[in-house]
Amino acid sequence: MLILQDDRIIDAARQQIVAAGLKMIEQKMIAGSWGNLSIKINTSCCAITPSGRSYDSLNTEDIVVVDMQGNKIEGALIPSSETPLHLAVYEAIPEAQAIVHTHSIYASACAAMHKPIPALIEDLVQIIGGSVDVAEYALPGTEALAANAVKALQNKKAALLANHGVVCWGSSLNSALMTAEIVEKAAQIYCICETMGGAKLLPEADIAVMHDFYKQHYSKRQTEKGDEVLG
Numbered sequence: 001m002l003i004l005q006d007d008r009i010i011d012a013a014r015q016q017i018v019a020a021g022l023k024m025i026e027q028k029m030i031a032g033s034w035g036n037l038s039i040k041i042n043t044s045c046c047a048i049t050p051s052g053r054s055y056d057s058l059n060t061e062d063i064v065v066v067d068m069q070g071n072k073i074e075g076a077l078i079p080s081s082e083t084p085l086h087l088a089v090y091e092a093i094p095e096a097q098a099i100v101h102t103h104s105i106y107a108s109a110c111a112a113m114h115k116p117i118p119a120l121i122e123d124l125v126q127i128i129g130g131s132v133d134v135a136e137y138a139l140p141g142t143e144a145l146a147a148n149a150v151k152a153l154q155n156k157k158a159a160l161l162a163n164h165g166v167v168c169w170g171s172s173l174n175s176a177l178m179t180a181e182i183v184e185k186a187a188q189i190y191c192i193c194e195t196m197g198g199a200k201l202l203p204e205a206d207i208a209v210m211h212d213f214y215k216q217h218y219s220k221r222q223t224e225k226g227d228e229v230l231g
């Protein structure tokens, strides 16, 4: 039984997820019902998009609440088929408060080639701290896909899912969405560079400096701004 305070958090999470879904359609990060979003409510449950529903017709009550074993607690619809992926990331990474899984085109292109997105552009390395690595292939919706994704995430906020798409986590839904946008942008730049002789990668020492500055300072400023936008 959820207590009243959790009900308010769930309502807010459902609203954020519906708004984020519309934003992702607008940015062409997802098409139709593919991809999924979730927000951790507390250590025992999360709100997640339903399976097989288009983002442009989602209502707040369509967002499902599941416990951390994947059992439905609230909502009439079936939770996303990628619920095991979301739950595995929350279990492995306690700082993860929200997860965005997309099939955005350029990130998916890299995933289809099984090619990590290298450390080729500053905003990517600020957020990720290096390349976006590729999880070993597994069928969608399986525990194996979830386990492979967790392995590829290591200490990073994003990973490519081989022949499938991308998964990102953040300290808020806004932060996870921003990471998905930056990963997609970096993947597009990488694909362009590959047609023109290849990118020159950033030096390891500079990546560490930029990632550290981002974690210590810049991300906090963005979070304040992001909460105003989505919260």
Ligand SMILES: [Zn+2]
Binding pocket: 034, 035, 082, 101, 102, 103, 140, 164, 165
């Ligand atoms: Zn997917």
